[in-house]
Amino acid sequence: MKPKLAILFESSPFDRKGMFNAIHEKVKRLVADGTFQVEAFCIHSRDNAFTRRVRHTPECEKVDSIIVEGVTYHILWYPFTIIDHILTEILSCKPLFFKRFLRHILPLFRSFDLVEAHSTTAGYVACELKKEFGIPYVVTWHGSDIHTHPYKNSLVRKATCNVIRSAEMNVYVSKALMLQSRLLVDDAPSQVIFNGVSEHFFPLEAAKRELLRRDFHIPLNTRVVAFVGNLHPVKNVLTLPRIFKNLKAAYSGNLLFWIIGDGKLRRALEAELRNTASNLPVVLWGNIPSPEMPRMMNCIDLLVLPSLNEGLPLVCCEALRCGCNVVASDVGGVAEVVGKDYVTALSDDFAEKMAVLAADTLRRRDGSSEIFQPLASCFDWNTSCKAELRLLKQVAGV
Numbered sequence: 001m002k003p004k005l006a007i008l009f010e011s012s013p014f015d016r017k018g019m020f021n022a023i024h025e026k027v028k029r030l031v032a033d034g035t036f037q038v039e040a041f042c043i044h045s046r047d048n049a050f051t052r053r054v055r056h057t058p059e060c061e062k063v064d065s066i067i068v069e070g071v072t073y074h075i076l077w078y079p080f081t082i083i084d085h086i087l088t089e090i091l092s093c094k095p096l097f098f099k100r101f102l103r104h105i106l107p108l109f110r111s112f113d114l115v116e117a118h119s120t121t122a123g124y125v126a127c128e129l130k131k132e133f134g135i136p137y138v139v140t141w142h143g144s145d146i147h148t149h150p151y152k153n154s155l156v157r158k159a160t161c162n163v164i165r166s167a168e169m170n171v172y173v174s175k176a177l178m179l180q181s182r183l184l185v186d187d188a189p190s191q192v193i194f195n196g197v198s199e200h201f202f203p204l205e206a207a208k209r210e211l212l213r214r215d216f217h218i219p220l221n222t223r224v225v226a227f228v229g230n231l232h233p234v235k236n237v238l239t240l241p242r243i244f245k246n247l248k249a250a251y252s253g254n255l256l257f258w259i260i261g262d263g264k265l266r267r268a269l270e271a272e273l274r275n276t277a278s279n280l281p282v283v284l285w286g287n288i289p290s291p292e293m294p295r296m297m298n299c300i301d302l303l304v305l306p307s308l309n310e311g312l313p314l315v316c317c318e319a320l321r322c323g324c325n326v327v328a329s330d331v332g333g334v335a336e337v338v339g340k341d342y343v344t345a346l347s348d349d350f351a352e353k354m355a356v357l358a359a360d361t362l363r364r365r366d367g368s369s370e371i372f373q374p375l376a377s378c379f380d381w382n383t384s385c386k387a388e389l390r391l392l393k394q395v396a397g398v
Contacts, residue, residue, distance in 0.1 A: 002034075002035070002036055002037040003035075003036055003037070003113040003114060003396050003398055004036065004037045004039070004111060004112045004113050004114070005030070005036035005037065005038050005039070005112065005113065005114050005115075005116060005392065005396075006039055006040075006041060006109055006112045006114070006115045006116070007023070007026075007027055007030070007038060007039070007040040007041065007116050007118075008040075008041045008043070008115055008116070008117045008118070008122040008125060008126060009023050009040075009041075009042060009043065009117070009118035009119065009122045010042070010043040010044070010118075010119060010121040010122055011023065011042065011118075012042075012044060012060070013042055013066045013068055013073050013075075014060045014061075014066070015287075016068070016290050017230070017290075018313070018314050018315065019118070019119075019142055021198065021290065021314065022142070022173075022195050022314060023040075023118055024068060024069070024071065025195075025196060025198060025381045025385075026381070026384075026385055026388065027040050027071050028069060028070075028071060029381065029382070029385040030385065030388075030389065030392075031070075031071060033385075033389060035389065035392075035393065035398065036114070036392065036396075039072075039074065039112075040071060040072065040073045040074065041073070041074045041075075041076055041108075042073045042074065042075050042076065043076045043078065043121055043122060043125070044060070044075050044076065044077055044078075045057070045077075045078060045079075045080035046062065046077045046078060046079050046080060047080050047081075048081065048082075062075075062077060063075060076101075076105050076108075078097060078098065078101035079097050079101075080095065084097070088153070094155060102125065102128060105125070106125075106128060106129060106132055106133075109129050109133070109135065110133055112129075112135055113135070113396055114135065114136055114137070114138070114392060114395060114396045115129055115135055115136070115137040115138075116137070116138050116139075116140070116392065117137055117138070117139045117140070117163075118139070118140045118142065119139075119140075119141065119142055119145040120145045120149065120156060120159060120160050120163065122139075123137075123139040123159075123160075123163035123167070124159050124162075124163055126139060126163070126167075127162060127163050127166050127167075130166060136168045136395055136396075137166075137167055137168060138167060138168055138169045138170075138171060138391060138392065138395055139163055139164070139167045139169075139170055139171070140170075140171040140172075140173070140193075141170060141171070141172050141173070141177060141181065141311070142173055142177075142311045142312075143173070143177065143309070143310055143311025143312070143332065144234065144309065144311070145160070146160070146172075146177055146180050146181050146184070146311070147177065147180050147309045147311070147332065148234065148309055150184060157184070160184060161184050161185050164181065164184060164185045164188045165185055165188055167188070167189070168189065168395045169189050169190070169191065169391055169395065170188055170189060170190040170191075171190075171191060171192070171193050171388070171391070172190060172191070172192050172193075172311075173192070173193070173194060173195050173311050173312040173333065174192065174194070174311055174312040174332060174333025174336050175192050175333065175336060176332045176333045176335075176336065177311045177312065177332060177333055178190050178191075178192055180332075191391070193384050193387050193388055193391075194312060194336075194378050194379050194384055195312055195314055195317065195379065195381075195384065196317070196379050196380045196381030196382070196383065196384050196385075197314070197317045197318055197321045197375070197379060197380070197381070198318070198381070199381075200291070200294050201293075201294045201297060201317075201318045201321045201322055202294070202321060202322065203298065203321070203322050203323035204298045204322075208298075209298050209299070212295055212298055212299050213299050216296070216299050218256060218299060219254065219256070221253070221254055222253075222254040222255065222256050223251075223253055223254065223255050223256070223301040223302065223362055223365075224255075224256050224257075224258055224299055224300045224301050224302075225244070225247065225255055225256070225257050225258070225300075225301065225302045225303075225304060225358065225362075226257070226258035226259070226260060226296075226300045226302070226303055226304070227240055227258070227259050227260065227261070227303070227304050227305070227306075228260045228261060228293075228297075228300075228303060228315050228319075229260075229261045229305070229307075229313075229315060230261050230262070230263040231259075231261055231262055231263030231264065231265040231266045231269055232263045232264065232265060233265065233308070234307060234308050234309055235263075235305075235306070235307050235308075236306040236307055236308045236329065237259075237263075237265055237269055237306070238265065238268060238269060238272050239306045239350065239351045239354075240259065240269065240272075240273075240304070240306065241269075241272045241273045241275075241276035241277040242276055242277075242351035242352075242355075243304060243306065243351045243354050243355050243358070244257050244277050244280055244282065244355075245276055245277040245280065245355075246351060246352050246354075246355030246356075247355040247358045247359055248277075248280055249355075250355055250356055250358075250359035251358075251359040251362050251363070253362065253366065255280075255281070256281050256283070257280060257281060257282040257283070258282075258283050258285060258296075258300065259282065259283070259284045259285065260285045260286075260288055260293075260296065261285075261286070261287060261288075262286045262287045266284075269284075270284070293318070294318075294322065297318055297319055297322035297324055298322050298323070298324075300319065300322075300324045301324060301325065301362065301365060302324065302325050302326070302327065302358060302361060302362055302365070303315070303316065303319040303324050303325070303326045303327075303328075304326075304327055304328070304354065304358060305326065305327075305328035305329065305334065306328070306329050306350070306351075306354060307328070307329050307331055307332075307334070308329070308331065308346065309331050309332055310329075310331050310332035310333065310334050311332050311333060312332065312333040312334075312336065312337065313328075313332075313333075313334060313337070316328065316334065316337045316338050317337055317375055317379050320337070320338070320373060320374065320375040321375050325342070325361050325362075325365055325372075325373050326338045326342060326373065327342050327343070327344070327354065327357045327358050327361055328342065328343050328344075329343065329344065329345070329346055329350070329354070330343035330344060330345045330346070331346065337375070337376075337379065338373065339373065342357065342361065342373060344357050
């Protein structure tokens with residue numbers, strides 16, 4: 001009989017973005033491999049209408065499961081109220097009903113041989129399962145779960161450290177993230193397994209690119225410079241207007257600016273664009289469905305990522321795979337993807353330095369027909385999942 005493997009994470013299959021997409025790529029391959037009997041479980045908050053407005057979370061139909069590309073994700077709903085929001089975000093306390101939720105879901109995993117958890121909440125559940133039923137677990141850390149959240153909340157820090165110490169193995173998506181984790185726990189078993197890029201992202205032929213650019217109303221002889229991601233503080237999006245304005249001054253060619261994504265800083269960003277860069281051609285696309293993103297990436301010439309912190313941003317991998325260049329802030333594992341020549345340190349004059357780097361990169365692109373910023377072969381899902389499968393077999397003893 002095949003050993004039973006539970007994949008456990010907190011993310012939304014209803015709003016499929018970076019973390020969900022990364023986990024989904026792994027789950028697909030683990031299911032296809034057939035070594036384990038795999039079941040995937042998504043921990044998902046159940047917000048009321050008022051809490052959704054405060055937290056900027058989408059309304060979701062309460063279903064028991066959802067199927068994505070043939071993979072069934074069981075949804076583990078837990079109630080989350082405005083009181084929980086105040087307790088966790090303002091008072092740094094535990095949410096009101098999470099213990100009750102935990103008592104309800106733990107018996108569901110009694111028959112499993114191994115748990116693969118992703119990030120803090122799922123890791124905490126896996127840690128409790130190990131205490132309750134002796135089930136071993138591996139936990140993968142993706143970014144803010146290591147470099148941000150433990151430093152904002154002492155309870156989260158304590159829980160994170162306990163999860164790291166108790167895990168059979170801690171997997172990090174970048175070398176930088178693994179090094180950061182050692183500031184929390186310096187002697188836990190750890191290794192790096194990079195994320196990869198979905199096979200949906202690949203460079204189109206020049207003729208097809210031109211047709212796409214017409215579809216998106218991009219003028220001839222115009223470079224598209226874009227930001228892709230959530231409009232959240234950690235992404236440092238309020239620097240984009242100054243970056244765009246300085247880039248326009250530093251680069252002599254025609255430019256069109258795209259901002260793809262949404263979030264709680266959208267209004268502030270729109271106001272900053274009006275104040276700082278009102279004469280620039282900027283298109284705010286909002287959220288774009290995942291299937292559309294490969295087409296849009298093939299229209300972008302340069303991706304700009306000014307984040308304050310990152311783990312390993314898949315958006316950089318996706319852009320490079322589509323033949324788009326990337327310049328970014330030198331944080332987390334970004335330089336491991338894009339190269340040290342294409343990052344700049346956060347500083348008081350960051351927007352100006354980023355604009356200069358972007359202009360230099362565009363000029364180099366103007367003089368070259370080749371992709372001079374290739375994506376390294378290690379950022380491949382097949383390679384990553386083989387490494388992960390070896391680890392899971394070792395932990396499960398198969």
